[in-house]
Amino acid sequence: MAPAWLAMLIATQPEGFETLGYSLIEFLGFFLVFVAVLGRLWCTLYIGGRKDLDLCQSGPYSLTRNPLYFFSFLGLVGVCLAAQNIVLMIISAVAFLVYYRPVIRNEEKRLLSLFGPDYMLYMARVPRFFPRLDLPESEDTVVVHSRAFVRSLTEVMWFLVAIVGIEVLEELRQAAVISGWQLPL
Template identity: 40%
Template sequence: MDNEIPDAEARRALGVYQSMRRLVLAVVIVLMFVTLLFGQATFPPATFVHEFLEMIGVLLIFLGIVGRLWATLYIGGRKSDSVVTGGPYSITRNPLYVFSTMAAVGVGAQMGSIVVTVAFGVVCAAAFHLVILREEKFLKKALGEPYKAYLDRVPRFIPNFSLYQEGDTGSFKPRLLLNTLLDGLVFLVALPFFEVIDSAQASGTVPVLFHLP
């Protein structure tokens, strides 16, 4: 096939995109934590809205981590070798990014601010969108017509649950699953981090520069 890419070249290119994905995620997380460090919600911690957002946020963080592990079970290093269409990849082409965005929303919710919760999701999704577009361009060349047919059938980001198919997980690679777990655990740092921030802001150690609803 004319549009096939040599295996070594494909793996190098995919490695670049995976590194880019981690870099984007790291930058977004750092910006999020800086915002959370010096900001405070207008809803006091004891109010229903604040408590409810925190609770939903914890749920989203855990769902995001579990979802990333689920997606890794299916993709398993096969991204440049074949079109993976089972499990989460049957309802969205980029489940790893979807679940990462979900976890980012959960991190934002820990501030108890509706604005921050929504903003974290929008910023994370927009950042990943740029990576997704470059990945798609590469995969069209690497995988050819089967991937183009997959593009026509499955949505890029917002899941379509009516398309769900179990599919095949392929060969299981514990190392990839471990790497995904370690990446995802970064989101869990938000939970104790917010407790420290709340205490530091309450004591005046960390200044509150702005308030958000």
């Protein structure tokens, strides 16, 4: 799936991608990637290294039961918008949600077997994917597992590499080194 996504990103470009409107879309994409990177790191501070040991219900986990998936979703949408490719963004968002729906449901079954009634109460209180708009519940102290945090830094680095790649692609298009099929959006 990733090679097809990358091929579509490289081979297509929106009509009029150099206009102000598309620059604003690109900026929104950069912003979403920034939020995704910070969000995934925030999640790791709370759950890194203790995923199956404790039922984490604070920080980002007080807003949504699946904040890592949610922030990854924002990152994917952000990369597509940064590439000014609305068609790819729609396809990617739908594919992500379709793919991760059963993944999340299976994870919920596993967590229910691990944490029982506590997880049932958590499920009743906190939304599955899209976060509730509220202030997060926090703890005074969070123990950070450095190995998990470093792994998370490596994972979020790919969002930043994608942004650099998109900018290189944009420069190559503007210099007419490469061209893509024009998309109506």
